Amino acid sequence: MASLAIVNGKVWQRPDSNAVVVDGERITGVGTGRVAADRVVDAGGAWILPAFNDAHVHFLMASRSLSELDLHGVEDQGEIERRIVEYAGEHAGPWVVGRGWFYSAFAGGLPTLELLDRLVPDRPAYIESFDAHTGWANSRALTIAGLTGTGVLKEAALRGVTRHIPRRTFAEDLDAMRSGMRVAASRGIASVQEAGDGQDLLPLWKSLRESGELTLRVRLAFDMTPGMEMRDWERRLDLYEEMRRDQDPWISTGILKAFADGVVESMTAALFEPYVGSDERGSPLWGHDELREAVAMADARGWQVQVHAIGDAAIRQALDAFEGSPPGRRHRVEHIEAPHPSDIARFGRMGVVASMQPQHANPTLTEVWRRHLGPERAARGWPWREIRNSGGRLAFGTDWPVVPLDPFASLALATQQLSLDEAIGAWTSGSAYAEHAETRKGEIRKGMLADIAVVDLEEERVRATIVGGAVVYEE
Numbered sequence: 001m002a003s004l005a006i007v008n009g010k011v012w013q014r015p016d017s018n019a020v021v022v023d024g025e026r027i028t029g030v031g032t033g034r035v036a037a038d039r040v041v042d043a044g045g046a047w048i049l050p051a052f053n054d055a056h057v058h059f060l061m062a063s064r065s066l067s068e069l070d071l072h073g074v075e076d077q078g079e080i081e082r083r084i085v086e087y088a089g090e091h092a093g094p095w096v097v098g099r100g101w102f103y104s105a106f107a108g109g110l111p112t113l114e115l116l117d118r119l120v121p122d123r124p125a126y127i128e129s130f131d132a133h134t135g136w137a138n139s140r141a142l143t144i145a146g147l148t149g150t151g152v153l154k155e156a157a158l159r160g161v162t163r164h165i166p167r168r169t170f171a172e173d174l175d176a177m178r179s180g181m182r183v184a185a186s187r188g189i190a191s192v193q194e195a196g197d198g199q200d201l202l203p204l205w206k207s208l209r210e211s212g213e214l215t216l217r218v219r220l221a222f223d224m225t226p227g228m229e230m231r232d233w234e235r236r237l238d239l240y241e242e243m244r245r246d247q248d249p250w251i252s253t254g255i256l257k258a259f260a261d262g263v264v265e266s267m268t269a270a271l272f273e274p275y276v277g278s279d280e281r282g283s284p285l286w287g288h289d290e291l292r293e294a295v296a297m298a299d300a301r302g303w304q305v306q307v308h309a310i311g312d313a314a315i316r317q318a319l320d321a322f323e324g325s326p327p328g329r330r331h332r333v334e335h336i337e338a339p340h341p342s343d344i345a346r347f348g349r350m351g352v353v354a355s356m357q358p359q360h361a362n363p364t365l366t367e368v369w370r371r372h373l374g375p376e377r378a379a380r381g382w383p384w385r386e387i388r389n390s391g392g393r394l395a396f397g398t399d400w401p402v403v404p405l406d407p408f409a410s411l412a413l414a415t416q417q418l419s420l421d422e423a424i425g426a427w428t429s430g431s432a433y434a435e436h437a438e439t440r441k442g443e444i445r446k447g448m449l450a451d452i453a454v455v456d457l458e459e460e461r462v463r464a465t466i467v468g469g470a471v472v473y474e475e
Protein backbone atom coordinates (compact mmCIF):
# COMPACT_ATOMS: atom_id res chain seq x y z
CA MET A 1 0.00 0.00 0.00
CA ALA A 2 1.18 3.51 -0.82
CA SER A 3 2.32 5.67 2.06
CA LEU A 4 0.44 8.77 0.92
CA ALA A 5 -2.22 9.70 -1.61
CA ILE A 6 -3.38 13.17 -2.55
CA VAL A 7 -6.83 12.92 -4.07
CA ASN A 8 -9.61 15.09 -5.40
CA GLY A 9 -7.32 17.75 -6.86
CA LYS A 10 -6.29 19.15 -10.21
CA VAL A 11 -2.80 17.95 -11.09
CA TRP A 12 -0.73 20.75 -12.59
CA GLN A 13 -0.14 20.26 -16.32
CA ARG A 14 -1.97 16.91 -16.21
CA PRO A 15 -5.52 17.93 -17.02
CA ASP A 16 -6.78 14.32 -16.99
CA SER A 17 -5.40 13.51 -13.52
CA ASN A 18 -6.80 14.26 -10.08
CA ALA A 19 -4.63 12.19 -7.75
CA VAL A 20 -0.99 11.62 -6.87
CA VAL A 21 0.35 8.55 -5.13
CA VAL A 22 3.52 8.57 -3.05
CA ASP A 23 5.60 5.79 -1.64
CA GLY A 24 8.36 6.76 0.73
CA GLU A 25 9.91 9.94 -0.56
CA ARG A 26 8.99 9.61 -4.23
CA ILE A 27 5.96 9.97 -6.44
CA THR A 28 4.91 6.54 -7.67
CA GLY A 29 1.81 7.38 -9.64
CA VAL A 30 -0.28 10.17 -11.15
CA GLY A 31 -3.80 9.43 -12.31
CA THR A 32 -7.44 9.31 -11.42
CA GLY A 33 -9.72 7.49 -9.03
CA ARG A 34 -9.43 5.89 -5.64
CA VAL A 35 -6.21 4.74 -4.03
CA ALA A 36 -5.50 2.85 -0.85
CA ALA A 37 -2.84 4.62 1.21
CA ASP A 38 -1.70 4.92 4.80
CA ARG A 39 -2.54 8.57 4.66
CA VAL A 40 -4.86 10.45 2.35
CA VAL A 41 -4.83 14.19 1.78
CA ASP A 42 -8.04 15.52 0.27
CA ALA A 43 -7.15 18.42 -2.02
CA GLY A 44 -10.76 19.59 -2.03
CA GLY A 45 -10.61 20.55 -5.68
CA ALA A 46 -7.41 22.63 -5.32
CA TRP A 47 -4.32 22.44 -7.50
CA ILE A 48 -1.66 19.82 -6.89
CA LEU A 49 1.54 21.63 -7.81
CA PRO A 50 5.19 20.76 -7.61
CA ALA A 51 6.23 22.48 -4.37
CA PHE A 52 7.77 25.92 -4.79
CA ASN A 53 11.55 26.15 -4.94
CA ASP A 54 12.84 29.59 -3.97
CA ALA A 55 15.95 30.13 -6.10
CA HIS A 56 17.33 33.00 -3.99
CA VAL A 57 16.97 33.43 -0.23
CA HIS A 58 19.03 34.45 2.78
CA PHE A 59 17.38 31.90 5.00
CA LEU A 60 19.35 32.30 8.22
CA MET A 61 19.21 36.09 8.05
CA ALA A 62 15.48 35.91 7.42
CA SER A 63 14.89 33.35 10.14
CA ARG A 64 16.76 35.50 12.65
CA SER A 65 14.75 38.54 11.62
CA LEU A 66 11.51 36.80 12.59
CA SER A 67 12.30 37.76 16.20
CA GLU A 68 13.78 41.21 15.47
CA LEU A 69 12.30 44.65 14.88
CA ASP A 70 10.57 44.46 11.49
CA LEU A 71 10.01 47.65 9.48
CA HIS A 72 9.20 45.96 6.18
CA GLY A 73 6.37 47.58 4.26
CA VAL A 74 6.20 50.73 6.40
CA GLU A 75 6.08 53.67 4.02
CA ASP A 76 5.66 56.47 6.51
CA GLN A 77 8.53 57.87 8.59
CA GLY A 78 6.28 58.63 11.57
CA GLU A 79 5.19 55.00 11.72
CA ILE A 80 8.82 53.85 11.51
CA GLU A 81 9.66 56.10 14.48
CA ARG A 82 6.72 54.78 16.46
CA ARG A 83 7.69 51.15 15.84
CA ILE A 84 11.34 51.66 16.79
CA VAL A 85 10.41 53.34 20.07
CA GLU A 86 7.83 50.68 20.83
CA TYR A 87 10.22 47.81 20.07
CA ALA A 88 13.03 49.37 22.13
CA GLY A 89 10.58 49.79 25.04
CA GLU A 90 9.54 46.14 24.91
CA HIS A 91 12.98 44.56 24.37
CA ALA A 92 15.62 44.94 27.04
CA GLY A 93 18.58 43.47 25.11
CA PRO A 94 21.95 45.23 24.96
CA TRP A 95 21.33 46.28 21.34
CA VAL A 96 18.26 47.26 19.34
CA VAL A 97 18.53 45.31 16.10
CA GLY A 98 16.13 45.29 13.20
CA ARG A 99 15.67 45.38 9.48
CA GLY A 100 13.37 46.15 6.61
CA TRP A 101 13.14 49.93 6.21
CA PHE A 102 12.21 51.31 2.79
CA TYR A 103 14.36 54.09 1.33
CA SER A 104 11.20 55.89 0.23
CA ALA A 105 10.05 56.37 3.83
CA PHE A 106 12.73 59.01 4.36
CA ALA A 107 12.96 62.41 2.71
CA GLY A 108 15.99 62.21 0.41
CA GLY A 109 15.83 58.42 0.40
CA LEU A 110 18.03 57.79 3.48
CA PRO A 111 17.55 58.01 7.27
CA THR A 112 19.80 60.08 9.57
CA LEU A 113 22.02 59.58 12.59
CA GLU A 114 20.19 62.27 14.56
CA LEU A 115 16.89 60.52 14.11
CA LEU A 116 18.09 57.16 15.41
CA ASP A 117 19.93 58.88 18.30
CA ARG A 118 16.66 60.49 19.30
CA LEU A 119 14.65 57.26 19.01
CA VAL A 120 17.19 55.03 20.79
CA PRO A 121 19.35 57.23 23.05
CA ASP A 122 20.28 54.68 25.71
CA ARG A 123 21.73 51.73 23.75
CA PRO A 124 23.45 50.91 20.49
CA ALA A 125 20.97 50.45 17.64
CA TYR A 126 21.44 49.05 14.16
CA ILE A 127 18.66 48.68 11.59
CA GLU A 128 19.19 47.41 8.06
CA SER A 129 17.36 48.47 4.90
CA PHE A 130 14.93 45.96 3.35
CA ASP A 131 17.53 44.92 0.76
CA ALA A 132 20.31 44.44 3.37
CA HIS A 133 22.63 46.69 1.39
CA THR A 134 22.43 49.74 3.69
CA GLY A 135 22.79 49.93 7.45
CA TRP A 136 21.51 52.61 9.84
CA ALA A 137 23.39 52.97 13.12
CA ASN A 138 23.06 55.35 16.07
CA SER A 139 25.98 57.12 17.76
CA ARG A 140 26.35 54.48 20.47
CA ALA A 141 26.72 51.77 17.84
CA LEU A 142 29.23 53.86 15.90
CA THR A 143 31.28 54.46 19.04
CA ILE A 144 31.44 50.75 19.84
CA ALA A 145 32.55 50.11 16.27
CA GLY A 146 35.17 52.87 16.48
CA LEU A 147 33.52 54.74 13.63
CA THR A 148 32.33 58.26 12.95
CA GLY A 149 30.08 59.47 10.19
CA THR A 150 26.49 59.82 9.12
CA GLY A 151 25.22 56.58 10.62
CA VAL A 152 24.36 55.35 7.13
CA LEU A 153 26.62 52.51 6.00
CA LYS A 154 26.66 51.13 2.50
CA GLU A 155 27.59 47.67 1.25
CA ALA A 156 30.75 46.17 2.83
CA ALA A 157 31.00 49.11 5.25
CA LEU A 158 28.05 47.86 7.26
CA ARG A 159 30.19 44.96 8.51
CA GLY A 160 32.08 47.60 10.49
CA VAL A 161 29.07 47.78 12.81
CA THR A 162 27.44 44.36 12.42
CA ARG A 163 30.50 42.49 13.66
CA HIS A 164 30.06 44.20 17.02
CA ILE A 165 26.47 43.07 17.51
CA PRO A 166 26.41 40.27 20.11
CA ARG A 167 26.49 36.97 18.24
CA ARG A 168 23.71 34.47 18.51
CA THR A 169 24.56 31.04 19.78
CA PHE A 170 24.38 27.96 17.57
CA ALA A 171 21.31 26.83 19.52
CA GLU A 172 19.58 30.19 19.00
CA ASP A 173 20.26 30.01 15.29
CA LEU A 174 18.84 26.48 15.12
CA ASP A 175 15.71 27.75 16.85
CA ALA A 176 15.43 30.62 14.40
CA MET A 177 15.76 28.20 11.50
CA ARG A 178 13.02 25.99 12.92
CA SER A 179 10.75 29.04 12.81
CA GLY A 180 11.95 29.82 9.29
CA MET A 181 11.17 26.28 8.15
CA ARG A 182 7.64 26.56 9.55
CA VAL A 183 7.11 29.73 7.52
CA ALA A 184 8.43 28.02 4.37
CA ALA A 185 6.19 24.98 4.89
CA SER A 186 3.15 27.21 5.30
CA ARG A 187 3.90 28.84 1.93
CA GLY A 188 4.15 25.61 -0.08
CA ILE A 189 7.94 25.77 -0.30
CA ALA A 190 9.99 22.56 -0.26
CA SER A 191 13.37 23.90 -1.41
CA VAL A 192 15.40 27.06 -0.95
CA GLN A 193 18.69 28.13 -2.46
CA GLU A 194 20.87 30.10 -0.05
CA ALA A 195 22.56 32.94 -1.94
CA GLY A 196 25.88 33.00 -0.12
CA ASP A 197 27.57 32.26 3.22
CA GLY A 198 27.08 28.53 2.59
CA GLN A 199 30.45 27.63 4.09
CA ASP A 200 29.28 29.11 7.42
CA LEU A 201 25.70 27.84 7.23
CA LEU A 202 26.50 24.20 6.48
CA PRO A 203 26.94 23.13 10.15
CA LEU A 204 23.48 24.50 11.05
CA TRP A 205 21.75 22.68 8.22
CA LYS A 206 23.67 19.47 8.95
CA SER A 207 22.67 19.65 12.58
CA LEU A 208 18.97 19.89 11.65
CA ARG A 209 19.37 17.00 9.24
CA GLU A 210 21.08 14.86 11.85
CA SER A 211 18.29 15.48 14.36
CA GLY A 212 15.75 14.56 11.68
CA GLU A 213 14.12 17.99 11.77
CA LEU A 214 14.54 19.16 8.18
CA THR A 215 11.29 19.94 6.41
CA LEU A 216 13.04 21.96 3.73
CA ARG A 217 15.74 21.15 1.21
CA VAL A 218 18.57 23.59 0.71
CA ARG A 219 21.26 24.34 -1.80
CA LEU A 220 24.08 26.36 -0.29
CA ALA A 221 26.18 28.82 -2.29
CA PHE A 222 29.73 29.36 -1.01
CA ASP A 223 31.23 32.83 -1.17
CA MET A 224 33.50 33.98 -3.96
CA THR A 225 35.10 37.28 -2.96
CA PRO A 226 37.14 39.80 -4.92
CA GLY A 227 40.62 40.99 -4.04
CA MET A 228 42.16 37.51 -3.63
CA GLU A 229 45.36 36.24 -5.23
CA MET A 230 44.57 33.38 -7.59
CA ARG A 231 46.73 31.08 -5.48
CA ASP A 232 44.69 31.82 -2.35
CA TRP A 233 41.53 31.41 -4.30
CA GLU A 234 42.70 27.96 -5.35
CA ARG A 235 43.30 27.05 -1.70
CA ARG A 236 39.85 28.33 -0.78
CA LEU A 237 38.34 26.05 -3.42
CA ASP A 238 40.30 23.07 -2.03
CA LEU A 239 38.65 23.78 1.28
CA TYR A 240 35.18 24.16 -0.22
CA GLU A 241 35.62 20.87 -2.06
CA GLU A 242 36.36 19.11 1.21
CA MET A 243 33.05 20.47 2.57
CA ARG A 244 31.24 19.59 -0.63
CA ARG A 245 31.70 15.86 -0.25
CA ASP A 246 28.89 15.47 2.20
CA GLN A 247 25.80 15.89 -0.02
CA ASP A 248 22.34 14.36 -0.18
CA PRO A 249 18.87 15.26 -1.49
CA TRP A 250 18.37 17.55 1.54
CA ILE A 251 21.57 19.55 1.55
CA SER A 252 23.54 20.20 -1.60
CA THR A 253 26.28 22.59 -2.66
CA GLY A 254 28.34 23.08 -5.80
CA ILE A 255 27.74 26.74 -6.51
CA LEU A 256 29.73 29.90 -5.76
CA LYS A 257 28.19 33.33 -5.13
CA ALA A 258 29.81 36.64 -6.04
CA PHE A 259 28.60 40.23 -5.91
CA ALA A 260 29.35 42.28 -9.03
CA ASP A 261 27.73 45.43 -7.60
CA GLY A 262 25.36 46.79 -4.96
CA VAL A 263 21.87 48.26 -5.34
CA VAL A 264 20.29 51.16 -7.23
CA GLU A 265 18.70 52.69 -4.11
CA SER A 266 22.04 53.53 -2.51
CA MET A 267 23.65 54.26 -5.90
CA THR A 268 26.03 51.33 -5.55
CA ALA A 269 24.69 49.38 -8.54
CA ALA A 270 27.20 49.73 -11.39
CA LEU A 271 25.81 51.67 -14.36
CA PHE A 272 27.19 52.72 -17.75
CA GLU A 273 25.73 56.23 -17.40
CA PRO A 274 25.49 58.25 -14.16
CA TYR A 275 22.54 58.23 -11.78
CA VAL A 276 19.99 60.99 -12.31
CA GLY A 277 21.17 64.28 -10.84
CA SER A 278 24.59 62.89 -9.90
CA ASP A 279 27.93 62.07 -11.47
CA GLU A 280 28.02 58.76 -9.59
CA ARG A 281 27.65 55.62 -11.64
CA GLY A 282 28.48 53.03 -8.97
CA SER A 283 31.54 50.89 -9.38
CA PRO A 284 31.87 47.18 -10.08
CA LEU A 285 33.23 45.28 -7.08
CA TRP A 286 35.49 43.12 -9.26
CA GLY A 287 38.02 44.01 -11.92
CA HIS A 288 36.81 42.85 -15.32
CA ASP A 289 39.66 40.36 -15.81
CA GLU A 290 39.65 39.41 -12.15
CA LEU A 291 36.07 38.15 -12.32
CA ARG A 292 36.77 36.35 -15.58
CA GLU A 293 39.79 34.59 -14.10
CA ALA A 294 37.92 33.57 -10.97
CA VAL A 295 35.06 32.15 -13.07
CA ALA A 296 37.56 30.33 -15.30
CA MET A 297 39.10 28.70 -12.24
CA ALA A 298 35.66 27.71 -10.91
CA ASP A 299 34.85 26.32 -14.37
CA ALA A 300 38.02 24.26 -14.47
CA ARG A 301 37.05 22.66 -11.15
CA GLY A 302 33.42 22.00 -12.03
CA TRP A 303 31.70 24.71 -10.01
CA GLN A 304 28.58 26.58 -11.02
CA VAL A 305 28.72 30.35 -10.38
CA GLN A 306 25.99 32.86 -9.53
CA VAL A 307 26.69 36.58 -9.69
CA HIS A 308 24.58 39.31 -8.09
CA ALA A 309 24.35 41.99 -10.80
CA ILE A 310 21.78 44.77 -10.79
CA GLY A 311 23.13 47.68 -12.87
CA ASP A 312 23.64 47.40 -16.63
CA ALA A 313 27.45 47.58 -16.32
CA ALA A 314 27.55 44.83 -13.67
CA ILE A 315 25.21 42.59 -15.66
CA ARG A 316 27.44 42.92 -18.70
CA GLN A 317 30.51 42.18 -16.61
CA ALA A 318 28.93 39.00 -15.27
CA LEU A 319 27.89 37.84 -18.74
CA ASP A 320 31.35 38.65 -20.11
CA ALA A 321 32.90 36.55 -17.35
CA PHE A 322 30.67 33.59 -18.34
CA GLU A 323 31.37 33.96 -22.07
CA GLY A 324 34.00 31.18 -22.31
CA SER A 325 32.36 28.75 -19.86
CA PRO A 326 31.68 25.14 -20.85
CA PRO A 327 28.14 24.59 -22.15
CA GLY A 328 25.71 23.19 -19.63
CA ARG A 329 27.33 24.82 -16.62
CA ARG A 330 24.21 26.95 -16.04
CA HIS A 331 25.96 29.91 -14.51
CA ARG A 332 23.47 32.43 -13.17
CA VAL A 333 23.00 36.13 -12.90
CA GLU A 334 20.96 37.17 -9.84
CA HIS A 335 18.43 40.04 -9.86
CA ILE A 336 19.11 41.57 -13.34
CA GLU A 337 17.17 44.70 -12.50
CA ALA A 338 18.32 47.18 -15.15
CA PRO A 339 20.08 45.37 -18.00
CA HIS A 340 21.24 47.04 -21.18
CA PRO A 341 18.90 45.98 -24.01
CA SER A 342 21.79 44.54 -26.02
CA ASP A 343 22.57 42.02 -23.25
CA ILE A 344 19.10 40.48 -22.99
CA ALA A 345 19.55 37.91 -25.75
CA ARG A 346 22.83 36.72 -24.25
CA PHE A 347 21.02 34.76 -21.51
CA GLY A 348 19.43 32.41 -24.02
CA ARG A 349 22.40 32.27 -26.35
CA MET A 350 24.93 31.52 -23.60
CA GLY A 351 22.69 29.27 -21.48
CA VAL A 352 22.96 31.60 -18.48
CA VAL A 353 20.09 31.29 -16.00
CA ALA A 354 18.21 34.50 -15.15
CA SER A 355 17.47 34.30 -11.43
CA MET A 356 14.91 37.01 -10.72
CA GLN A 357 12.58 38.07 -7.92
CA PRO A 358 9.33 39.54 -9.22
CA GLN A 359 8.41 41.15 -5.86
CA HIS A 360 11.39 43.48 -6.24
CA ALA A 361 9.48 45.13 -9.09
CA ASN A 362 6.58 45.98 -6.78
CA PRO A 363 5.74 49.65 -7.47
CA THR A 364 5.54 50.44 -3.74
CA LEU A 365 9.19 49.37 -3.40
CA THR A 366 10.63 51.07 -6.44
CA GLU A 367 9.99 54.78 -5.99
CA VAL A 368 13.62 55.63 -5.12
CA TRP A 369 14.85 53.06 -7.63
CA ARG A 370 12.93 54.81 -10.45
CA ARG A 371 14.01 58.27 -9.38
CA HIS A 372 17.68 57.28 -9.43
CA LEU A 373 17.54 55.60 -12.84
CA GLY A 374 15.24 58.01 -14.64
CA PRO A 375 12.30 57.08 -16.86
CA GLU A 376 14.17 55.56 -19.78
CA ARG A 377 16.27 53.08 -17.81
CA ALA A 378 13.48 52.40 -15.33
CA ALA A 379 11.17 51.42 -18.18
CA ARG A 380 13.55 48.60 -19.09
CA GLY A 381 13.60 47.22 -15.55
CA TRP A 382 12.99 43.55 -14.70
CA PRO A 383 12.48 42.25 -18.27
CA TRP A 384 11.67 38.65 -17.46
CA ARG A 385 9.33 38.48 -20.46
CA GLU A 386 12.05 39.61 -22.90
CA ILE A 387 14.65 37.30 -21.40
CA ARG A 388 12.29 34.37 -21.71
CA ASN A 389 11.25 35.32 -25.24
CA SER A 390 14.86 35.32 -26.35
CA GLY A 391 15.35 31.79 -25.04
CA GLY A 392 16.65 32.51 -21.53
CA ARG A 393 15.75 30.23 -18.61
CA LEU A 394 14.07 31.93 -15.66
CA ALA A 395 14.36 30.89 -12.01
CA PHE A 396 12.15 32.80 -9.58
CA GLY A 397 12.39 33.40 -5.87
CA THR A 398 11.94 36.07 -3.23
CA ASP A 399 15.35 37.07 -1.83
CA TRP A 400 13.69 36.66 1.60
CA PRO A 401 14.02 38.68 3.91
CA VAL A 402 14.40 41.44 1.28
CA VAL A 403 10.74 40.84 0.47
CA PRO A 404 8.32 38.47 2.23
CA LEU A 405 8.55 34.74 1.55
CA ASP A 406 5.33 34.81 -0.44
CA PRO A 407 5.07 32.91 -3.74
CA PHE A 408 1.55 34.28 -4.29
CA ALA A 409 2.72 37.90 -4.17
CA SER A 410 5.51 36.92 -6.54
CA LEU A 411 3.14 35.20 -8.98
CA ALA A 412 0.81 38.21 -8.94
CA LEU A 413 3.64 40.49 -10.07
CA ALA A 414 5.17 37.94 -12.44
CA THR A 415 1.88 37.49 -14.29
CA GLN A 416 1.91 41.14 -15.28
CA GLN A 417 4.39 39.90 -17.92
CA LEU A 418 4.03 36.10 -18.01
CA SER A 419 1.23 33.57 -18.12
CA LEU A 420 0.47 31.85 -14.82
CA ASP A 421 1.87 28.65 -16.32
CA GLU A 422 5.16 30.32 -17.15
CA ALA A 423 5.38 32.03 -13.76
CA ILE A 424 4.74 28.80 -11.84
CA GLY A 425 7.25 27.12 -14.14
CA ALA A 426 9.91 29.64 -13.12
CA TRP A 427 9.11 28.95 -9.44
CA THR A 428 9.32 25.14 -9.84
CA SER A 429 11.00 23.50 -12.83
CA GLY A 430 12.93 26.72 -13.58
CA SER A 431 14.48 26.94 -10.13
CA ALA A 432 15.13 23.18 -10.16
CA TYR A 433 16.99 23.61 -13.46
CA ALA A 434 18.97 26.48 -11.92
CA GLU A 435 20.29 24.08 -9.27
CA HIS A 436 20.86 21.12 -11.66
CA ALA A 437 18.03 19.25 -9.94
CA GLU A 438 15.36 19.07 -12.65
CA THR A 439 15.53 15.28 -12.80
CA ARG A 440 14.41 15.11 -9.13
CA LYS A 441 12.30 18.22 -8.55
CA GLY A 442 9.95 20.67 -10.19
CA GLU A 443 7.37 18.40 -11.80
CA ILE A 444 4.58 16.11 -10.69
CA ARG A 445 5.56 12.86 -12.32
CA LYS A 446 6.41 9.28 -11.40
CA GLY A 447 9.92 8.93 -10.00
CA MET A 448 10.27 12.55 -8.87
CA LEU A 449 10.76 13.48 -5.23
CA ALA A 450 7.38 13.86 -3.55
CA ASP A 451 7.69 17.61 -2.97
CA ILE A 452 4.16 18.83 -3.50
CA ALA A 453 2.08 21.89 -2.69
CA VAL A 454 -1.71 21.66 -2.60
CA VAL A 455 -2.72 25.18 -3.45
CA ASP A 456 -5.88 27.18 -4.01
CA LEU A 457 -4.53 29.66 -6.55
CA GLU A 458 -7.70 31.77 -6.69
CA GLU A 459 -7.77 32.31 -2.93
CA GLU A 460 -3.97 32.37 -2.63
CA ARG A 461 -4.01 29.70 0.04
CA VAL A 462 -1.77 26.74 0.68
CA ARG A 463 -3.86 23.75 1.78
CA ALA A 464 -0.96 21.36 2.36
CA THR A 465 2.76 21.03 1.79
CA ILE A 466 4.48 17.69 1.32
CA VAL A 467 8.26 17.36 1.35
CA GLY A 468 9.92 14.05 0.62
CA GLY A 469 6.58 12.29 1.06
CA ALA A 470 5.93 13.77 4.53
CA VAL A 471 3.10 16.21 5.17
CA VAL A 472 4.93 19.17 6.74
CA TYR A 473 2.02 21.60 6.68
CA GLU A 474 -1.72 21.22 6.52
CA GLU A 475 -4.18 24.10 6.74
Ligand SMILES: [Zn+2]
Pocket residue numbers: 056057058195399
Ligand atom coordinates in the same frame (compact mmCIF):
# COMPACT_ATOMS: atom_id res chain seq x y z
ZN1 LIG B 1 20.05 38.30 -2.18
